[in-house]
Amino acid sequence: MSEPFIHLAGVSKTYRTGRKQHLAISDASFDVMPGELVALVGPSGCGKSTLLKILAGLHPHDDGTVRIGSATHAFDPTRDIGMVFQAPLLLKWRRILDNILLPAEILGLPVAEARERARGLMAMVGLQGYEQKYPYELSGGMQQRAAIARALVHDPKLVLMDEPFGALDALTREKMNLELLRIWKESGKTIMFVTHGISEAVFLGTRVVVMTAGPARMADNFEIDLPHPRTLDMKTHERFGVYTRRIYKLLGME
Amino acid sequence: MDGSESKLKQYTLGVLAHLLLLLVWYLFVRLGDVPKFVMPSPVDTFRALGVADYGWWANTLVTGTEIFGGYALALSVGVLLALLFTWSKTLESLMLPLLVTLNMIPKVALGPLIIVWFKYGVFPNAMMAFSIAVFPILLTTARGLREVEPELLDLVRSLRGSRWQLFTKIQLPGALPYVFAGMKVAAILAVAGAIVGEFLGSDRGLGYLMLQVQVTLDTPAMFMAVILITLLGMLLYGLVLGLERLLVVKDARVS
Numbered sequence: 065m066s067e068p069f070i071h072l073a074g075v076s077k078t079y080r081t082g083r084k085q086h087l088a089i090s091d092a093s094f095d096v097m098p099g100e101l102v103a104l105v106g107p108s109g110c111g112k113s114t115l116l117k118i119l120a121g122l123h124p125h126d127d128g129t130v131r132i133g134s135a136t137h138a139f140d141p142t143r144d145i146g147m148v149f150q151a152p153l154l155l156k157w158r159r160i161l162d163n164i165l166l167p168a169e170i171l172g173l174p175v176a177e178a179r180e181r182a183r184g185l186m187a188m189v190g191l192q193g194y195e196q197k198y199p200y201e202l203s204g205g206m207q208q209r210a211a212i213a214r215a216l217v218h219d220p221k222l223v224l225m226d227e228p229f230g231a232l233d234a235l236t237r238e239k240m241n242l243e244l245l246r247i248w249k250e251s252g253k254t255i256m257f258v259t260h261g262i263s264e265a266v267f268l269g270t271r272v273v274v275m276t277a278g279p280a281r282m283a284d285n286f287e288i289d290l291p292h293p294r295t296l297d298m299k300t301h302e303r304f305g306v307y308t309r310r311i312y313k314l315l316g317m318e
Numbered sequence: 319m320d321g322s323e324s325k326l327k328q329y330t331l332g333v334l335a336h337l338l339l340l341l342v343w344y345l346f347v348r349l350g351d352v353p354k355f356v357m358p359s360p361v362d363t364f365r366a367l368g369v370a371d372y373g374w375w376a377n378t379l380v381t382g383t384e385i386f387g388g389y390a391l392a393l394s395v396g397v398l399l400a401l402l403f404t405w406s407k408t409l410e411s412l413m414l415p416l417l418v419t420l421n422m423i424p425k426v427a428l429g430p431l432i433i434v435w436f437k438y439g440v441f442p443n444a445m446m447a448f449s450i451a452v453f454p455i456l457l458t459t460a461r462g463l464r465e466v467e468p469e470l471l472d473l474v475r476s477l478r479g480s481r482w483q484l485f486t487k488i489q490l491p492g493a494l495p496y497v498f499a500g501m502k503v504a505a506i507l508a509v510a511g512a513i514v515g516e517f518l519g520s521d522r523g524l525g526y527l528m529l530q531v532q533v534t535l536d537t538p539a540m541f542m543a544v545i546l547i548t549l550l551g552m553l554l555y556g557l558v559l560g561l562e563r564l565l566v567v568k569d570a571r572v573s
Contacts, residue, residue, distance in 0.1 A: 120476045142478045149469045157491050157567045169487065170479040200569030218477070 067134035068095035069254050070119070070222070074128035077114055088114040092128070092282045094273050098137045101248050101255040103269030105262060105311060111280035112258045116224045119256060120145050132222065139221050143171050146215030146223040146253075150230045152207035154199040160210050161186065161195040167218045178217065185213040188250060190243065205236040209243070216251060225257045229264070238296065241267055245294055262315075266307045267294060274314050283314045358538035363545070366538040372527060378546050380523040384440055384512040385550055388447025392504055395448075396455030397497060404463045404489065417456065425450040425511060429518040443515030443523065450511035451504035455497070462496025462572075463489050498562040499572040505558050509551040524550075 075092040078085050089111035096102050104112045117123045118130060121141050133139025146167070154163045161182055168178035186192055189209040191202075199207055208228060215223050228244075229237045241264060248255055259265050265272050266288055274284040288307060290298055298304055340360050346352065347359040354362055367374055403410035428449060436442035466489055474484050516525025524543045531539040562571065 117472070120472070122472055122475055145476045147473050147476050149473075151467070151469065153467055153470050153473065155488065155491070156569050157494070166487065167473075167477055170474060170477045170483055198567050198569060200567075224476075 066097065067136065069098040069100075069132065069134060069137050069139070070096035070256075071129065071131040075115075075118065075125050075130055076127045077111070077118060077123065077125050087279055089118075089125075089275075090279060090281045092275075094271075094282070094285045096254060096256070096271070098134070098254055099252055100270045101245075101257060101268055102271045102273060103265035104256060104258045104273050104275065105260065105265035106275035106283075107260060107277045107315060109280070110275040110277040112275050113226055115275075116226055116256060116258055119222070120147060120224055137221065143218060144221040146218070146220040148208075148211050148215045148223065148225040148228045150227045152199070152204070152211040154207055154210055154214075156199055159196050159198060160191065160202070163199065163210060164214045164217050166214060171218050173218060181219070182213065182217050185216050186210075188247060189213045203236075205232055205240060208232065208240065212244070212247060216247075216253070221254060223253050223255045225255060227259055228257075230259070230261075237261075237264070242294075242296070244268065245292075249293065262308050262311045263299060263304075265311070266290075266304060267299060272307070272311065274311055276315060284310070286310070355535045355537045358541055362538045363541040366536070366542040369539065372531070372539060374542075374546070377522060377524050377527050377543075378550070380440060381512055381516065381525065381547065382550050382553075384443040384515065384523065385447055385508050385554060387440075388444040388512060389451055389504065389508040389554060391444070391448045392451035392455055392508065393501065396452045396500070396504075397459050399456050400459035400463055400493075403460050404485070410460070414460065417453065421453040421457070426514050429514060432515070433519045438519050438521055440522070443512050443520060446515035446518075447508040447511035451508040454503040454507065455500040458496045458500030458503075459493055462493030462499075465496070466492065495566050495572040498558065498566060501558050501562075502555065505555045506551065508554065509547065513547060 072095070073093045075089060076087070077089045078087050080086075092111075092115060094102075104115065106112050114123065118125045119132065132141070133144075154160070155166070158166075161179070164182045164185065165178055168175075168182070183195065186195060189212055191206060191209055191213065194202060194206070194210075199210070202210065211228070215225075229240045232240060244257075245268065257265075257268055259268075269288050271285065271287050273282065275281065276283045286307075290301065290303060344360050347357055358366075366372070399413070403414065425446070429446060432442045432445055432449075436445060466484075470488060471484070474488065479487075512523075513525040516523040517529065520526045524547050528540050528543045531543075
C-alpha cells in the first residue's frame with residue numbers, strides 16, 4: 065500500500081471573535097491517496113470551506129495533524145496549491161491568457177514556458193481561440209474553465225475547489241462535471257472538491273467525505289466504487305442510488 | 319455592421335438634439351419678441367465674440383488654467399493620499415473620517431478665506447477648483463483600492479504572493495475604474511469651483527468677465543461666457559472619458 069498524499073488526523077478548528085467561539089471543524093480524519101478526486105460534501109456551515117483553507121495553508125488549525133506530501137510525492141506548500149472558487153474571479157482588465165498566467169507571474173516562473181503551458185491548458189479546458197478575449201466576452205461556464213486552467217498553470221500537486229460549479233445552471237453544471245473528470249484524468253492531479261450537491265459528490269469522487277453541521281464534524285468517509293471514466297448514465301446505476309441515499313441519511317434528510 | 323450603424327445613429331441623434339436646441343432657442347427669441355437684454359438670440363450671442371475689449375481668448379485661457387490646474391492637483395493629491403491609505407491602515411482610520419467631515423464643508427464657503435490667504439488671481443481660483451474636486455477622487459480611489467475580493471486575496475496568499483504583488487497586480491488595476499468614476503464627478507465640480515472663485519474675487523477670467531458685462535447689461539456676452547465655460551468643462555470631461563476608454567476595459571468601467 066502506498067503512502068497517502070494527504071493525511072488528516074483529529075483536525076479541529078475554532079474561530080474566536082471577541083468572546084464568541086465558533087467550532088468550525090471537529091475531529092476531521094481522513095487520508096487522500098495521490099491522484100484521487102475527493103468530494104467533500106455537506107450543508108452550509110459544516111466547515112468544508114474551512115478545511116480547504118487549512119489545506120491551502122491560509123488558516124492554521126488548532127488541534128490534530130495535517131500532513132501533505134509523502135516520500136514519493138513531495139509537496140511544496142509555497143507553490144503546489146491550485147485554487148478554484150465558486151466565482152471565476154478572473155481579473156476583468158486582463159485577457160484570458162493573461163488571467164491564466166497570474167499564478168505563474170506571482171511565483172516568478174519563466175515567462176515563455178508558462179505561456180506555452182497556459183496555451184496547452186486552454187486547449188485542454190476547451191478554450192482554444194479565446195486567448196485574447198476579455199472575461200466579459202465569455203459565458204459563466206467558460207469563465208470557470210479559465211479559472212480551472214489558471215489553477216493548473218503552475219503545475220500544482222494539489223487542486224482545491226470550493227463549489228466551483230455552484231453558480232452555474234444545471235445543464236452547464238453537468239457538462240462541467242464531465243469536463244472536470246476528463247481534466248482530472250489528463251492532468252493526474254490530486255483534487256479536493258467541496259460541494260453541497262450530493263449527486264455531484266458521488267458522480268465526481270473516487271471517495272466522498274461527508275461532513276455535518278451543528279456541531280460541525282466529519283460524519284463519514286467512503287470510497288465510490290463506480291468505474292472510470294464515469295458517464296452520465298451511471299447516475300441511474302443502482303449503486304449510485306445506494307451511495308446518495310447513504311449521504312442523504314447522514315445529513316438527516318431521510 | 320450592426321454595431322457601428324447603431325453607433326452612427328446614436329451620434330447623429332446626439333448632434334441633432336443640440337442643433338434642435340439652437341433652433342428652439344432662436345425661434346423662441348424671434349417669434350416671442352424677447353428683448354435682447356433678457357435673452358439674446360444665438361446669433362446675437364455669437365456676435366458678442368466680436369467685442370475685442372472683452373478679451374475672450376485671454377479670459378478663456380485664464381479660466382481654463384484655473385480649471386485644469388486645480389483638477390490636475392486634485393488628481394495627484396487625491397490618488398496619492400488614497401495610495402498612502404492602502405499602505406497604512408492606521409493612517410486611513412485616522413484620516414478618512416476627518417476627510418469625510420471636511421468633504422461636508424460647502425467648499426464655496428471657503429472662498430472668502432481662500433482670498434484672505436492667497437489674494438486674488440489664478441492661483442486661489444485653482445485652489446477653489448482643487449478643494450472641490452479632490453474629495454470625490456480621493457474617496458472613490460480609496461474605495462476602489464479596498465474592493466479586493468477576499469477569495470482573490472486567498473488565491474494570492476495560497477501562492478505566498480507578496481503585498482507588493484497583490485498591490486500591483488490586483489489592487490491598483492482594480493482601482494483604476496474607480497479612479498475614473500471619481501475623476502468624472504470631479505471634472506464637473508472643478509469647473510464650478512473655478513467659476514465660483516472668479517465670482518468671489520478675481521481680476522481675470524470668464525467668471526470675472528460675466529460680472530463686468532452684467533453691469534452694462536450685455537446679456538449676449540454673459541451667454542457667450544457661459545457657453546465658453548461649458549465648452550471648457552466638456553473639453554475636460556471629454557479628455558477624461560477618452561483616457562478611460564483607452565485604459566479601462568469596457569466591462570470594468572464604473573458608472
